[in-house]
Amino acid sequence: MIIKTTSSSDCKEHDVTDEKVYQQRRELIKKMGFLGAGSLLSSSAGAGILDIFSDETTPTPLFSQKNLNYIAANGSAEELTPEGKITGHNNFYEFGVEKQQPAELSQSFKVDPWTLKISGEVENPLTLGYDDLYSSFDLEERIYRLRCVEAWSMVVPWIGFSLADLVKKAKPTSRAKYLVFETLYDPAQMPGQRSRRLGGGIDYPYVEGLRIDEAMNPLALMSVGLYGKTLPPQNGAPIRLVVPWKYGFKSIKSIVGIKFVERQPSTTWNLLAANEYGFYANVNPAVDHPRWSQASERRITTGGIFAQNRIPTMPFNGYGEQVADIYSGMNLRKYY
Amino acid sequence: MAIHVPRQWIPYLKVLVHLAALYPLIDLYYAAFSDQLGGDPVEAVIHFTGIGALNLLLISLLISPLAKRFKLNFLMQFRRMIGLYAFAYALCHMLNFLFFEVQFNLQLFIEEVFERPYITVGMSAFLLLTALAVTSITKLRRKMKSRWQILHNCIYLVALLVVIHFYWSVKSEIIEPLIYFAMYAALMMFRHEKLRGWVEKITSR
Numbered sequence: 001m002i003i004k005t006t007s008s009s010d011c012k013e014h015d016v017t018d019e020k021v022y023q024q025r026r027e028l029i030k031k032m033g034f035l036g037a038g039s040l041l042s043s044s045a046g047a048g049i050l051d052i053f054s055d056e057t058t059p060t061p062l063f064s065q066k067n068l069n070y071i072a073a074n075g076s077a078e079e080l081t082p083e084g085k086i087t088g089h090n091n092f093y094e095f096g097v098e099k100q101q102p103a104e105l106s107q108s109f110k111v112d113p114w115t116l117k118i119s120g121e122v123e124n125p126l127t128l129g130y131d132d133l134y135s136s137f138d139l140e141e142r143i144y145r146l147r148c149v150e151a152w153s154m155v156v157p158w159i160g161f162s163l164a165d166l167v168k169k170a171k172p173t174s175r176a177k178y179l180v181f182e183t184l185y186d187p188a189q190m191p192g193q194r195s196r197r198l199g200g201g202i203d204y205p206y207v208e209g210l211r212i213d214e215a216m217n218p219l220a221l222m223s224v225g226l227y228g229k230t231l232p233p234q235n236g237a238p239i240r241l242v243v244p245w246k247y248g249f250k251s252i253k254s255i256v257g258i259k260f261v262e263r264q265p266s267t268t269w270n271l272l273a274a275n276e277y278g279f280y281a282n283v284n285p286a287v288d289h290p291r292w293s294q295a296s297e298r299r300i301t302t303g304g305i306f307a308q309n310r311i312p313t314m315p316f317n318g319y320g321e322q323v324a325d326i327y328s329g330m331n332l333r334k335y336y
Numbered sequence: 337m338a339i340h341v342p343r344q345w346i347p348y349l350k351v352l353v354h355l356a357a358l359y360p361l362i363d364l365y366y367a368a369f370s371d372q373l374g375g376d377p378v379e380a381v382i383h384f385t386g387i388g389a390l391n392l393l394l395i396s397l398l399i400s401p402l403a404k405r406f407k408l409n410f411l412m413q414f415r416r417m418i419g420l421y422a423f424a425y426a427l428c429h430m431l432n433f434l435f436f437e438v439q440f441n442l443q444l445f446i447e448e449v450f451e452r453p454y455i456t457v458g459m460s461a462f463l464l465l466t467a468l469a470v471t472s473i474t475k476l477r478r479k480m481k482s483r484w485q486i487l488h489n490c491i492y493l494v495a496l497l498v499v500i501h502f503y504w505s506v507k508s509e510i511i512e513p514l515i516y517f518a519m520y521a522a523l524m525m526f527r528h529e530k531l532r533g534w535v536e537k538i539t540s541r
Contacts, residue, residue: 293451
Protein backbone atom coordinates (compact mmCIF):
# COMPACT_ATOMS: atom_id res chain seq x y z
CA MET A 1 0.00 0.00 0.00
CA ILE A 2 1.25 3.43 -0.83
CA ILE A 3 0.67 5.99 1.87
CA LYS A 4 0.95 9.46 0.44
CA THR A 5 1.32 12.30 2.87
CA THR A 6 1.15 15.86 1.68
CA SER A 7 2.36 19.01 3.28
CA SER A 8 1.29 22.56 2.56
CA SER A 9 4.58 23.38 0.85
CA ASP A 10 4.12 20.55 -1.68
CA CYS A 11 3.23 21.42 -5.23
CA LYS A 12 -0.40 21.23 -6.22
CA GLU A 13 -1.43 19.66 -9.52
CA HIS A 14 -2.19 23.04 -11.08
CA ASP A 15 1.24 24.30 -10.11
CA VAL A 16 3.11 21.70 -12.04
CA THR A 17 4.78 22.91 -15.17
CA ASP A 18 2.93 21.86 -18.30
CA GLU A 19 4.39 18.62 -19.61
CA LYS A 20 5.07 20.05 -23.06
CA VAL A 21 7.11 22.79 -21.49
CA TYR A 22 8.78 20.33 -19.16
CA GLN A 23 9.80 18.06 -22.04
CA GLN A 24 11.41 21.02 -23.74
CA ARG A 25 13.10 22.23 -20.61
CA ARG A 26 16.64 21.54 -21.73
CA GLU A 27 15.93 23.24 -25.02
CA LEU A 28 14.49 26.23 -23.19
CA ILE A 29 17.44 26.37 -20.85
CA LYS A 30 19.83 26.26 -23.79
CA LYS A 31 17.97 29.11 -25.41
CA MET A 32 18.11 31.05 -22.19
CA GLY A 33 21.80 30.35 -22.04
CA PHE A 34 22.20 31.90 -25.47
CA LEU A 35 20.13 34.87 -24.39
CA GLY A 36 22.29 35.24 -21.32
CA ALA A 37 25.48 35.00 -23.35
CA GLY A 38 24.04 37.42 -25.88
CA SER A 39 23.30 39.97 -23.21
CA LEU A 40 26.86 39.71 -21.92
CA LEU A 41 28.13 40.38 -25.41
CA SER A 42 25.91 43.37 -25.96
CA SER A 43 26.75 44.98 -22.64
CA SER A 44 30.47 44.64 -23.24
CA ALA A 45 30.00 46.07 -26.71
CA GLY A 46 28.25 49.04 -25.14
CA ALA A 47 31.11 49.58 -22.71
CA GLY A 48 33.56 49.25 -25.60
CA ILE A 49 32.64 52.61 -27.02
CA LEU A 50 34.17 54.42 -24.09
CA ASP A 51 36.73 51.78 -23.21
CA ILE A 52 39.47 53.09 -25.45
CA PHE A 53 42.20 52.38 -22.95
CA SER A 54 41.27 48.84 -22.09
CA ASP A 55 43.39 45.98 -23.32
CA GLU A 56 42.19 43.55 -25.91
CA THR A 57 40.16 41.19 -23.80
CA THR A 58 40.06 37.53 -24.66
CA PRO A 59 36.97 35.81 -23.28
CA THR A 60 37.88 33.32 -20.56
CA PRO A 61 36.70 29.82 -21.40
CA LEU A 62 33.71 29.00 -19.26
CA PHE A 63 34.06 26.48 -16.47
CA SER A 64 32.91 23.15 -17.83
CA GLN A 65 29.88 21.62 -16.15
CA LYS A 66 29.01 17.94 -16.46
CA ASN A 67 25.58 16.42 -16.74
CA LEU A 68 24.42 14.55 -13.66
CA ASN A 69 22.31 11.43 -13.14
CA TYR A 70 19.62 12.11 -10.59
CA ILE A 71 16.02 11.54 -9.65
CA ALA A 72 14.15 14.50 -11.09
CA ALA A 73 11.68 16.51 -9.06
CA ASN A 74 8.17 16.56 -10.44
CA GLY A 75 7.46 20.17 -11.24
CA SER A 76 7.56 23.25 -9.14
CA ALA A 77 4.87 25.27 -7.43
CA GLU A 78 6.61 28.43 -8.42
CA GLU A 79 8.23 29.72 -11.54
CA LEU A 80 11.88 28.72 -11.58
CA THR A 81 14.49 31.44 -11.71
CA PRO A 82 16.22 31.10 -15.08
CA GLU A 83 19.60 29.39 -15.03
CA GLY A 84 21.36 32.48 -16.37
CA LYS A 85 20.19 34.50 -13.37
CA ILE A 86 21.02 31.82 -10.83
CA THR A 87 24.53 31.61 -12.24
CA GLY A 88 24.94 35.33 -12.94
CA HIS A 89 23.76 36.89 -9.69
CA ASN A 90 25.74 35.58 -6.76
CA ASN A 91 26.94 36.52 -3.34
CA PHE A 92 30.27 34.73 -3.13
CA TYR A 93 32.68 37.32 -1.76
CA GLU A 94 35.66 35.01 -2.32
CA PHE A 95 35.19 36.01 -5.97
CA GLY A 96 34.23 39.66 -5.44
CA VAL A 97 31.46 41.53 -3.65
CA GLU A 98 29.51 42.65 -6.69
CA LYS A 99 26.78 40.31 -7.86
CA GLN A 100 28.20 39.71 -11.33
CA GLN A 101 31.80 39.32 -10.15
CA PRO A 102 31.68 35.69 -9.00
CA ALA A 103 30.56 34.58 -12.48
CA GLU A 104 33.30 36.68 -14.07
CA LEU A 105 36.19 35.88 -11.74
CA SER A 106 35.65 32.20 -10.99
CA GLN A 107 35.63 30.46 -14.35
CA SER A 108 39.15 29.03 -14.02
CA PHE A 109 38.43 27.64 -10.53
CA LYS A 110 39.80 24.09 -10.08
CA VAL A 111 37.43 21.65 -8.39
CA ASP A 112 39.08 18.35 -9.37
CA PRO A 113 40.88 17.14 -7.28
CA TRP A 114 38.79 18.12 -4.26
CA THR A 115 38.85 16.93 -0.68
CA LEU A 116 35.95 17.19 1.70
CA LYS A 117 36.94 16.10 5.21
CA ILE A 118 34.35 15.10 7.79
CA SER A 119 35.96 15.08 11.20
CA GLY A 120 35.60 15.92 14.87
CA GLU A 121 33.16 14.16 17.19
CA VAL A 122 32.40 11.25 14.87
CA GLU A 123 33.06 7.51 15.02
CA ASN A 124 33.64 7.32 11.31
CA PRO A 125 35.67 10.24 9.98
CA LEU A 126 35.33 10.48 6.20
CA THR A 127 37.29 11.95 3.37
CA LEU A 128 35.41 12.41 0.12
CA GLY A 129 37.31 13.01 -3.10
CA TYR A 130 35.90 14.74 -6.16
CA ASP A 131 34.27 11.63 -7.65
CA ASP A 132 32.92 10.54 -4.27
CA LEU A 133 30.84 13.71 -4.11
CA TYR A 134 28.71 12.40 -6.97
CA SER A 135 28.82 8.67 -6.29
CA SER A 136 28.61 8.16 -2.52
CA PHE A 137 24.93 9.03 -2.27
CA ASP A 138 21.91 8.87 -4.57
CA LEU A 139 21.43 12.26 -6.15
CA GLU A 140 18.02 13.85 -6.35
CA GLU A 141 16.64 17.11 -7.64
CA ARG A 142 15.01 19.43 -5.12
CA ILE A 143 13.35 22.66 -6.03
CA TYR A 144 13.80 25.12 -3.19
CA ARG A 145 13.12 28.79 -2.61
CA LEU A 146 16.30 30.67 -1.76
CA ARG A 147 15.79 33.78 0.35
CA CYS A 148 18.75 36.12 0.60
CA VAL A 149 19.15 38.23 3.73
CA GLU A 150 19.22 41.20 1.31
CA ALA A 151 15.49 40.62 0.67
CA TRP A 152 15.58 39.07 -2.78
CA SER A 153 14.76 35.48 -3.60
CA MET A 154 15.02 32.84 -6.31
CA VAL A 155 13.59 29.37 -6.99
CA VAL A 156 16.40 26.94 -7.71
CA PRO A 157 16.35 23.33 -8.96
CA TRP A 158 19.24 21.95 -6.90
CA ILE A 159 20.68 18.47 -7.23
CA GLY A 160 22.26 16.80 -4.26
CA PHE A 161 21.78 14.48 -1.31
CA SER A 162 20.47 14.85 2.22
CA LEU A 163 22.97 16.19 4.71
CA ALA A 164 21.33 13.75 7.14
CA ASP A 165 22.63 10.80 5.08
CA LEU A 166 26.16 12.15 5.36
CA VAL A 167 25.76 12.72 9.11
CA LYS A 168 24.49 9.15 9.59
CA LYS A 169 27.43 7.78 7.65
CA ALA A 170 29.87 9.71 9.85
CA LYS A 171 28.19 8.40 13.05
CA PRO A 172 28.41 11.40 15.36
CA THR A 173 29.26 10.73 18.99
CA SER A 174 27.05 11.88 21.85
CA ARG A 175 29.21 14.97 22.20
CA ALA A 176 28.48 16.17 18.68
CA LYS A 177 26.04 19.07 19.12
CA TYR A 178 26.97 21.31 16.21
CA LEU A 179 28.41 21.09 12.69
CA VAL A 180 31.01 23.57 11.49
CA PHE A 181 31.37 24.01 7.74
CA GLU A 182 34.36 25.63 6.11
CA THR A 183 34.89 26.99 2.60
CA LEU A 184 38.13 26.43 0.73
CA TYR A 185 40.89 28.90 1.62
CA ASP A 186 42.99 29.38 -1.50
CA PRO A 187 43.95 33.02 -2.13
CA ALA A 188 45.75 32.00 -5.32
CA GLN A 189 42.40 30.95 -6.79
CA MET A 190 40.04 33.23 -4.89
CA PRO A 191 40.78 36.90 -5.56
CA GLY A 192 38.48 38.03 -2.74
CA GLN A 193 40.76 36.26 -0.27
CA ARG A 194 43.75 38.16 -1.63
CA SER A 195 42.21 41.62 -1.63
CA ARG A 196 40.18 43.10 1.19
CA ARG A 197 38.51 45.40 -1.32
CA LEU A 198 37.33 42.54 -3.56
CA GLY A 199 36.56 40.30 -0.60
CA GLY A 200 34.47 42.81 1.33
CA GLY A 201 36.71 42.89 4.40
CA ILE A 202 35.73 39.41 5.54
CA ASP A 203 38.24 37.26 7.44
CA TYR A 204 38.56 34.06 5.46
CA PRO A 205 37.99 31.16 5.36
CA TYR A 206 34.22 31.52 5.45
CA VAL A 207 32.71 29.48 8.26
CA GLU A 208 29.12 28.47 8.88
CA GLY A 209 27.40 26.21 11.35
CA LEU A 210 24.25 24.24 12.08
CA ARG A 211 22.89 22.61 15.19
CA ILE A 212 22.88 18.86 14.72
CA ASP A 213 19.09 18.61 14.77
CA GLU A 214 19.00 21.21 11.99
CA ALA A 215 21.54 19.21 10.02
CA MET A 216 19.41 16.06 10.46
CA ASN A 217 16.31 17.75 9.04
CA PRO A 218 15.45 16.09 5.72
CA LEU A 219 15.33 19.49 3.98
CA ALA A 220 19.02 20.21 4.59
CA LEU A 221 20.74 19.43 1.32
CA MET A 222 24.32 18.96 0.25
CA SER A 223 24.12 20.23 -3.30
CA VAL A 224 26.47 19.24 -6.09
CA GLY A 225 24.49 20.57 -9.02
CA LEU A 226 21.71 22.71 -10.41
CA TYR A 227 19.61 22.65 -13.56
CA GLY A 228 20.76 19.09 -14.32
CA LYS A 229 24.48 19.79 -14.28
CA THR A 230 27.31 20.03 -11.79
CA LEU A 231 27.54 23.35 -9.95
CA PRO A 232 29.41 26.20 -11.60
CA PRO A 233 32.04 27.81 -9.33
CA GLN A 234 29.99 30.93 -8.62
CA ASN A 235 27.25 28.76 -7.09
CA GLY A 236 29.66 26.90 -4.84
CA ALA A 237 31.27 24.12 -6.88
CA PRO A 238 31.85 21.34 -6.31
CA ILE A 239 29.75 20.96 -3.16
CA ARG A 240 27.73 23.36 -1.05
CA LEU A 241 25.12 23.38 1.66
CA VAL A 242 21.50 24.40 1.02
CA VAL A 243 19.31 25.14 4.04
CA PRO A 244 16.21 26.60 2.43
CA TRP A 245 14.51 27.83 5.62
CA LYS A 246 17.47 30.03 6.51
CA TYR A 247 18.88 33.14 4.88
CA GLY A 248 21.20 32.38 1.99
CA PHE A 249 24.44 33.20 3.78
CA LYS A 250 24.00 30.03 5.88
CA SER A 251 24.20 27.92 2.72
CA ILE A 252 27.98 27.89 2.59
CA LYS A 253 29.74 27.20 -0.71
CA SER A 254 32.74 25.18 -1.94
CA ILE A 255 33.02 23.20 1.29
CA VAL A 256 36.29 21.49 2.25
CA GLY A 257 35.53 20.62 5.84
CA ILE A 258 32.65 19.58 8.09
CA LYS A 259 33.57 19.22 11.72
CA PHE A 260 31.30 17.93 14.47
CA VAL A 261 31.79 19.90 17.69
CA GLU A 262 30.31 20.28 21.13
CA ARG A 263 29.89 24.07 21.30
CA GLN A 264 28.18 26.56 19.03
CA PRO A 265 30.80 27.75 16.56
CA SER A 266 31.55 31.35 15.59
CA THR A 267 30.31 31.97 12.08
CA THR A 268 31.53 34.48 9.52
CA TRP A 269 28.70 37.01 9.23
CA ASN A 270 27.86 36.71 12.90
CA LEU A 271 31.46 37.67 13.76
CA LEU A 272 31.29 40.59 11.35
CA ALA A 273 28.03 42.11 12.62
CA ALA A 274 26.40 40.12 15.40
CA ASN A 275 23.46 42.52 15.70
CA GLU A 276 22.58 42.01 12.04
CA TYR A 277 23.31 38.35 11.38
CA GLY A 278 22.47 35.74 14.00
CA PHE A 279 23.69 32.17 14.25
CA TYR A 280 20.26 30.76 13.45
CA ALA A 281 19.36 33.18 10.65
CA ASN A 282 15.98 31.55 10.08
CA VAL A 283 13.92 33.42 7.51
CA ASN A 284 11.55 35.46 9.63
CA PRO A 285 9.36 38.27 8.28
CA ALA A 286 8.66 39.45 11.84
CA VAL A 287 12.30 40.20 12.68
CA ASP A 288 13.76 42.93 10.53
CA HIS A 289 17.38 43.33 9.64
CA PRO A 290 18.38 46.48 11.55
CA ARG A 291 18.80 48.31 8.25
CA TRP A 292 15.93 46.94 6.17
CA SER A 293 12.61 45.16 6.39
CA GLN A 294 12.44 41.39 6.06
CA ALA A 295 8.63 41.38 5.73
CA SER A 296 8.70 41.01 1.97
CA GLU A 297 11.10 40.10 -0.80
CA ARG A 298 11.66 40.59 -4.50
CA ARG A 299 11.40 37.35 -6.44
CA ILE A 300 13.88 37.17 -9.28
CA THR A 301 12.42 35.38 -12.28
CA THR A 302 12.34 36.15 -15.97
CA GLY A 303 11.79 39.52 -17.56
CA GLY A 304 13.25 42.97 -17.06
CA ILE A 305 12.89 45.48 -14.34
CA PHE A 306 9.07 45.42 -14.36
CA ALA A 307 8.88 41.68 -13.82
CA GLN A 308 10.43 41.81 -10.36
CA ASN A 309 7.61 40.96 -8.04
CA ARG A 310 7.58 41.92 -4.39
CA ILE A 311 5.93 39.13 -2.43
CA PRO A 312 5.43 38.60 1.28
CA THR A 313 8.17 36.66 3.02
CA MET A 314 6.98 33.52 4.80
CA PRO A 315 8.17 32.34 8.21
CA PHE A 316 10.96 29.79 7.69
CA ASN A 317 10.73 30.71 4.00
CA GLY A 318 7.54 28.65 3.74
CA TYR A 319 9.07 25.49 5.22
CA GLY A 320 7.61 25.96 8.72
CA GLU A 321 5.67 22.70 8.55
CA GLN A 322 8.91 20.76 8.17
CA VAL A 323 11.19 22.73 10.48
CA ALA A 324 9.26 24.77 13.05
CA ASP A 325 9.39 21.87 15.57
CA ILE A 326 13.15 22.24 15.81
CA TYR A 327 12.69 25.64 17.40
CA SER A 328 9.67 25.06 19.63
CA GLY A 329 10.01 26.99 22.85
CA MET A 330 12.78 29.19 21.48
CA ASN A 331 12.41 32.95 21.36
CA LEU A 332 13.08 33.58 17.69
CA ARG A 333 13.45 37.31 18.26
CA LYS A 334 16.34 36.67 20.58
CA TYR A 335 17.80 33.82 18.55
CA TYR A 336 17.49 35.46 15.14
CA MET B 337 48.10 78.45 -16.86
CA ALA B 338 44.94 80.04 -18.03
CA ILE B 339 43.22 78.20 -20.82
CA HIS B 340 41.15 80.40 -22.99
CA VAL B 341 38.08 78.74 -24.41
CA PRO B 342 36.36 80.75 -27.15
CA ARG B 343 32.89 81.73 -26.19
CA GLN B 344 31.29 80.13 -29.22
CA TRP B 345 32.61 76.72 -28.17
CA ILE B 346 30.64 76.70 -24.94
CA PRO B 347 27.31 75.52 -26.44
CA TYR B 348 29.06 72.61 -28.17
CA LEU B 349 30.86 71.67 -24.98
CA LYS B 350 27.53 71.80 -23.18
CA VAL B 351 26.05 69.39 -25.69
CA LEU B 352 28.96 67.05 -24.96
CA VAL B 353 28.30 67.27 -21.23
CA HIS B 354 24.60 66.56 -21.81
CA LEU B 355 25.47 63.49 -23.87
CA ALA B 356 28.03 62.26 -21.36
CA ALA B 357 25.47 62.56 -18.56
CA LEU B 358 22.48 61.18 -20.45
CA TYR B 359 24.01 58.33 -22.41
CA PRO B 360 24.77 56.14 -19.35
CA LEU B 361 21.21 56.63 -18.08
CA ILE B 362 19.62 55.69 -21.39
CA ASP B 363 21.93 52.71 -21.73
CA LEU B 364 21.11 51.66 -18.17
CA TYR B 365 17.33 51.78 -18.52
CA TYR B 366 17.40 50.16 -21.95
CA ALA B 367 19.35 47.25 -20.46
CA ALA B 368 17.09 47.14 -17.41
CA PHE B 369 13.85 47.06 -19.40
CA SER B 370 15.12 44.45 -21.83
CA ASP B 371 16.41 42.15 -19.05
CA GLN B 372 20.05 42.54 -19.96
CA LEU B 373 21.20 43.90 -16.63
CA GLY B 374 22.21 40.74 -14.83
CA GLY B 375 20.26 38.79 -12.26
CA ASP B 376 18.78 41.68 -10.37
CA PRO B 377 18.18 44.74 -12.53
CA VAL B 378 16.55 46.51 -9.58
CA GLU B 379 19.68 46.45 -7.47
CA ALA B 380 21.73 47.38 -10.55
CA VAL B 381 19.71 50.51 -11.42
CA ILE B 382 19.59 51.63 -7.78
CA HIS B 383 23.34 51.31 -7.34
CA PHE B 384 24.23 52.83 -10.70
CA THR B 385 22.08 55.94 -10.26
CA GLY B 386 23.15 56.35 -6.63
CA ILE B 387 26.86 56.21 -7.38
CA GLY B 388 26.25 58.34 -10.49
CA ALA B 389 24.58 61.05 -8.40
CA LEU B 390 27.45 61.05 -5.92
CA ASN B 391 30.08 61.21 -8.68
CA LEU B 392 28.33 64.15 -10.35
CA LEU B 393 27.96 65.90 -7.01
CA LEU B 394 31.68 65.58 -6.35
CA ILE B 395 32.50 66.79 -9.88
CA SER B 396 30.29 69.84 -9.32
CA LEU B 397 32.24 70.51 -6.11
CA LEU B 398 35.52 70.20 -7.96
CA ILE B 399 34.66 72.88 -10.49
CA SER B 400 35.20 76.03 -8.46
CA PRO B 401 38.56 74.94 -6.95
CA LEU B 402 39.75 73.97 -10.44
CA ALA B 403 38.51 77.20 -11.97
CA LYS B 404 40.23 79.26 -9.27
CA ARG B 405 43.50 77.38 -9.13
CA PHE B 406 44.04 77.07 -12.87
CA LYS B 407 42.11 80.14 -13.96
CA LEU B 408 39.67 78.03 -15.96
CA ASN B 409 36.81 80.42 -15.58
CA PHE B 410 34.79 78.89 -18.42
CA LEU B 411 34.28 75.82 -16.20
CA MET B 412 31.96 77.83 -13.98
CA GLN B 413 29.43 77.85 -16.78
CA PHE B 414 29.09 74.08 -16.42
CA ARG B 415 28.62 73.94 -12.69
CA ARG B 416 24.86 74.41 -12.60
CA MET B 417 24.14 71.80 -15.25
CA ILE B 418 26.36 69.23 -13.56
CA GLY B 419 24.67 69.97 -10.24
CA LEU B 420 21.29 69.54 -11.92
CA TYR B 421 22.40 66.21 -13.41
CA ALA B 422 23.46 65.13 -9.92
CA PHE B 423 19.88 65.94 -8.89
CA ALA B 424 18.47 64.07 -11.90
CA TYR B 425 20.47 60.95 -11.01
CA ALA B 426 19.41 61.28 -7.36
CA LEU B 427 15.78 61.59 -8.48
CA CYS B 428 16.14 58.41 -10.58
CA HIS B 429 17.80 56.70 -7.59
CA MET B 430 14.91 57.60 -5.30
CA LEU B 431 12.25 56.72 -7.89
CA ASN B 432 13.98 53.40 -8.61
CA PHE B 433 13.61 52.60 -4.94
CA LEU B 434 9.95 53.62 -4.93
CA PHE B 435 8.96 52.03 -8.25
CA PHE B 436 11.07 48.91 -8.45
CA GLU B 437 12.31 48.10 -4.95
CA VAL B 438 9.19 48.71 -2.84
CA GLN B 439 6.95 48.67 -5.93
CA PHE B 440 4.63 51.56 -5.11
CA ASN B 441 3.92 50.21 -1.65
CA LEU B 442 3.73 53.71 -0.16
CA GLN B 443 3.34 52.48 3.38
CA LEU B 444 6.49 50.39 3.08
CA PHE B 445 8.27 53.31 1.40
CA ILE B 446 7.43 55.69 4.24
CA GLU B 447 8.31 53.07 6.87
CA GLU B 448 11.66 52.44 5.25
CA VAL B 449 12.44 56.16 5.01
CA PHE B 450 11.74 56.74 8.68
CA GLU B 451 12.88 53.46 10.22
CA ARG B 452 16.14 52.89 8.39
CA PRO B 453 18.64 55.55 9.42
CA TYR B 454 20.69 55.22 6.22
CA ILE B 455 17.58 55.84 4.12
CA THR B 456 16.55 58.74 6.37
CA VAL B 457 19.96 60.29 5.76
CA GLY B 458 19.72 59.68 2.02
CA MET B 459 16.22 61.12 1.85
CA SER B 460 17.29 64.23 3.80
CA ALA B 461 20.10 64.75 1.31
CA PHE B 462 17.66 64.31 -1.56
CA LEU B 463 15.17 66.85 -0.17
CA LEU B 464 17.91 69.42 0.37
CA LEU B 465 19.23 68.79 -3.12
CA THR B 466 15.70 69.29 -4.47
CA ALA B 467 15.58 72.70 -2.81
CA LEU B 468 18.89 73.60 -4.44
CA ALA B 469 17.73 72.33 -7.84
CA VAL B 470 14.50 74.34 -7.69
CA THR B 471 16.25 77.54 -6.65
CA SER B 472 18.90 77.16 -9.34
CA ILE B 473 16.60 79.05 -11.73
CA THR B 474 18.20 82.45 -12.47
CA LYS B 475 15.04 84.37 -11.65
CA LEU B 476 14.77 82.82 -8.21
CA ARG B 477 18.46 83.32 -7.62
CA ARG B 478 18.06 87.08 -8.23
CA LYS B 479 15.00 87.23 -6.03
CA MET B 480 16.69 85.47 -3.14
CA LYS B 481 19.74 87.76 -3.18
CA SER B 482 22.18 86.92 -0.38
CA ARG B 483 19.97 84.17 1.01
CA TRP B 484 20.61 82.19 -2.15
CA GLN B 485 24.26 81.68 -1.32
CA ILE B 486 23.43 80.68 2.24
CA LEU B 487 21.01 78.05 0.96
CA HIS B 488 23.38 76.78 -1.70
CA ASN B 489 26.20 76.36 0.82
CA CYS B 490 24.08 73.40 1.93
CA ILE B 491 25.67 71.46 -0.90
CA TYR B 492 28.58 70.67 1.44
CA LEU B 493 26.13 69.15 3.88
CA VAL B 494 24.31 67.28 1.09
CA ALA B 495 27.55 65.70 -0.13
CA LEU B 496 28.46 64.67 3.41
CA LEU B 497 25.02 63.10 3.97
CA VAL B 498 25.29 61.22 0.69
CA VAL B 499 28.68 59.78 1.59
CA ILE B 500 27.32 58.70 5.00
CA HIS B 501 24.28 57.18 3.28
CA PHE B 502 26.59 55.15 1.02
CA TYR B 503 28.86 54.04 3.86
CA TRP B 504 25.87 53.00 5.95
CA SER B 505 24.15 51.07 3.19
CA VAL B 506 26.83 48.48 2.50
CA LYS B 507 27.06 45.13 4.25
CA SER B 508 30.80 44.88 4.82
CA GLU B 509 32.57 46.27 1.75
CA ILE B 510 33.50 49.64 3.25
CA ILE B 511 36.61 50.43 1.23
CA GLU B 512 34.81 52.13 -1.63
CA PRO B 513 32.73 54.35 0.70
CA LEU B 514 35.93 55.25 2.55
CA ILE B 515 37.51 56.37 -0.73
CA TYR B 516 34.51 58.62 -1.24
CA PHE B 517 34.97 59.99 2.29
CA ALA B 518 38.57 60.82 1.39
CA MET B 519 37.50 62.54 -1.84
CA TYR B 520 34.92 64.55 0.05
CA ALA B 521 37.52 65.55 2.65
CA ALA B 522 39.91 66.63 -0.12
CA LEU B 523 37.23 68.78 -1.73
CA MET B 524 36.51 70.39 1.62
CA MET B 525 40.23 71.08 2.11
CA PHE B 526 40.13 73.41 -0.88
CA ARG B 527 37.55 75.40 1.04
CA HIS B 528 39.18 75.33 4.46
CA GLU B 529 39.33 79.13 4.72
CA LYS B 530 35.66 79.50 3.96
CA LEU B 531 34.76 76.70 6.38
CA ARG B 532 37.01 78.10 9.12
CA GLY B 533 35.37 81.47 8.65
CA TRP B 534 31.96 79.93 9.33
CA VAL B 535 33.19 78.07 12.37
CA GLU B 536 34.69 81.28 13.81
CA LYS B 537 31.53 83.19 13.08
CA ILE B 538 29.44 80.62 14.93
CA THR B 539 31.79 80.28 17.91
CA SER B 540 32.30 84.03 18.35
CA ARG B 541 28.58 84.62 18.82
